[in-house]
Amino acid sequence: MRDLPPGQRRAELERFGLPEFAGRVGVVPERPVLTVQGAVRYPAQFDLAELLGGLPELEQCSDLHCVTTWSALDLRWSGVRFRDLAAGIAEEVRPHPRARWLVATGLDGFRSCSSLDDVLAEKVLAATRLNGVPLGPEHGGPLRLVSPDQYGYKSVKHLVALEYRLTYESGSAGFREHPRARVAREERSRYLPGPVWRRVWAAALPLARRPYRARR
Template sequence: MSSELPPGQIAIDGFPRFGLTDYAARYSPDIPPMEIKIYGDVENSFSLTADDLVPLARQDQRSDFHCVTTWTSLDLAWSGVRFRDFYENIVAPKASPKDGATHVVFRSHDGFRARLPLEDLLADDVLLADSLQGQPLCPVHGAPLRLIAPAHYGYKSIKQIKAIEFWTDNTHFRPPALKFMDHPRARVAFEERGLWFPGWLLRYLYRPLVRKTIRLFERTVKE
């Protein structure tokens, strides 16, 4: 957890359900089964279940969550397994990714998708998380399993993972919104809010949308 906010971020109370407005109504109170497809440029595709993660060491961490639209939720307590341990102990031996399969795509049950380079996912603080604030994840925050990548804007920390793909290039990924809104890395420290425009400029595009979007997502959960 950082002791001060990154450039352009404003701390808010709570941790709202948030995202692209097209996904607001794609909420279900039902938790999907924990079965995640692992495939792509690999020798062997397979499906991951909760039992497969049990042998991995659990990791507890506190980290801030930075949304690209400029809000930050501070000091959230997550628990799960390191993505690095998952990759080294399960993916590498079982799927045998091909040389150069370093473009990782995540797909969610609601149709959202995100990508990150494998080298970023192998950082110490990147988790496959199943617990928040000492409680099992709820549907609002991504049950049964979600990614947590604190060094990256929140849209990379995809919820309700249903597939993880390993590719040798980016041709298999299509951004879920306008292309400029999806940076391949979206690192908070470098204010990589999107493509083509400086991060400080995108603050002024995103910030006026925050309150309205929070209300929209809250309303769809209550309906």
């Protein structure tokens, strides 16, 4: 059995997030769109099917590491490389040359801010399928950001909007969010060391899971 990142334990993938978002799965429109705004010259809205249709699709096996100390391993995601998607978008919206951060927003209102260096890494996907099945509401369909080297709160579900920024802005997780959230460095939060947060999250996990499991 291979080693897990520091402080993680193996678990099955389940729908999970901040408790206040448990009941916020919105209705996906008949023709989903992706809105791009912020530090750009030309804010725009893209038809999702058209945006994805011209890009090469790939399948990638990777892990999802939740900041609350559980890891779902060997998940088979399908979609397009996010950096390919972003390159096409950038040609249209013309981001500010000093833009260094990207806020991703889901249909449920969840927001997370990532460094462009992180989100444009090779393994980051704009995923449409999981284990060969189209992503449904449980796991973030129709489009999910998947960033395997960061904690799961950077892998925004139900992706509907991107905002380019010159500076970092905390997302929905607030003080619990780290700007980089790199799993290998155990960057669970910008405050307090990772090992301290292990204990906090391990104690809080049963309570945090309750609203999600109640909706199964």
